Amino acid sequence: MTTYIVKRVLMSLATLLVILFVLYLMLEFMPGSPFNDEKLTEAQRALLYAKYGLDQPFMTRFVLYVKNMLSGDLGVSYVINKNFAVAGMVSDRLSVSIRIGLQAMVLGTAVGLLLGIIAALKHNTWIDSLCSFISILGVSVPSYVIALGLAYYVGYKLGWFPIIYNVNKAGASTILPTIALSLFPCANIARFTRSELIDVLGQDYILLAEAKGIKNWKLIIRHALRNALIPIITVMGPLLVGLLTGSMVVEKIFSIPGIGSLMVLAIQNNDYNVVIACAFIYSALYIFTMLIVDILYGVIDPRIRVAKGAN
Numbered sequence: 001m002t003t004y005i006v007k008r009v010l011m012s013l014a015t016l017l018v019i020l021f022v023l024y025l026m027l028e029f030m031p032g033s034p035f036n037d038e039k040l041t042e043a044q045r046a047l048l049y050a051k052y053g054l055d056q057p058f059m060t061r062f063v064l065y066v067k068n069m070l071s072g073d074l075g076v077s078y079v080i081n082k083n084f085a086v087a088g089m090v091s092d093r094l095s096v097s098i099r100i101g102l103q104a105m106v107l108g109t110a111v112g113l114l115l116g117i118i119a120a121l122k123h124n125t126w127i128d129s130l131c132s133f134i135s136i137l138g139v140s141v142p143s144y145v146i147a148l149g150l151a152y153y154v155g156y157k158l159g160w161f162p163i164i165y166n167v168n169k170a171g172a173s174t175i176l177p178t179i180a181l182s183l184f185p186c187a188n189i190a191r192f193t194r195s196e197l198i199d200v201l202g203q204d205y206i207l208l209a210e211a212k213g214i215k216n217w218k219l220i221i222r223h224a225l226r227n228a229l230i231p232i233i234t235v236m237g238p239l240l241v242g243l244l245t246g247s248m249v250v251e252k253i254f255s256i257p258g259i260g261s262l263m264v265l266a267i268q269n270n271d272y273n274v275v276i277a278c279a280f281i282y283s284a285l286y287i288f289t290m291l292i293v294d295i296l297y298g299v300i301d302p303r304i305r306v307a308k309g310a311n
Helices: 002-028 042-051 058-070 086-121 126-140 143-157 167-173 175-200 204-211 216-245 248-253 259-268 272-300 302-310
Strands: none
Touching (some): 086 126, 086 259, 086 272, 143 175, 167 175, 175 248, 216 272, 248 259
């Protein structure tokens, strides 16, 4: 298992290096430049390129960027916040996006598992139909529509929570976007939990456990759910990354100073260093999450752990 984890970590690091190279290469061919001000002359533009090292060969700039990144230096902003460290800009916003994403994932997972378990236990009843309807609704309705509804009815009409993100009320300001973002993972996890549990509950070892007198919830938690978690965790990984990286519209609705809105602004202004930093962080979050999911397989299912150790 240890050997497998080391291999996966090394593969993840190599993948991140390739991703960084591709990002840097794509920006090389992006039309325009960070210095698109029409008032600048060609001579002034050339001086700016020389100042920031953009006149150097591609590979020279890339190697230097990687060296600086390893020391925590992501360069400076060219347009959005001139000469300000990108690392500082990203870290402030990333913490907000991660907080809301994790809150939405925890809420969605908890409610989704509960709905899925109830639907499986009440299979082919009106309760099952109700849980399935909620799941379909959560998958079908976009998160920004839910966010707008919550902002209007709960935030504006009832006045329970802030509509606009307030630093002084950070906790309360994250409740509405958390609920809006949690419905999609909740619906997906509920559907997968229901289908997997229905399949597992029909297995022989579950029937044997029932014959021994093991009660419903103990049977579900200790026996059935553990065996149903493998495909559920597989779904949870991409869902979590999607929440962390795909909440740009919800961030705009509630004026949340997250990394999603920063990336959109950076792309619009050709702020190369900010674009690379945001895109690389998204990639790193995805790869790290999938690595954790892969390791969790072995923790949940000993058969997978043995198979990995044999490789």
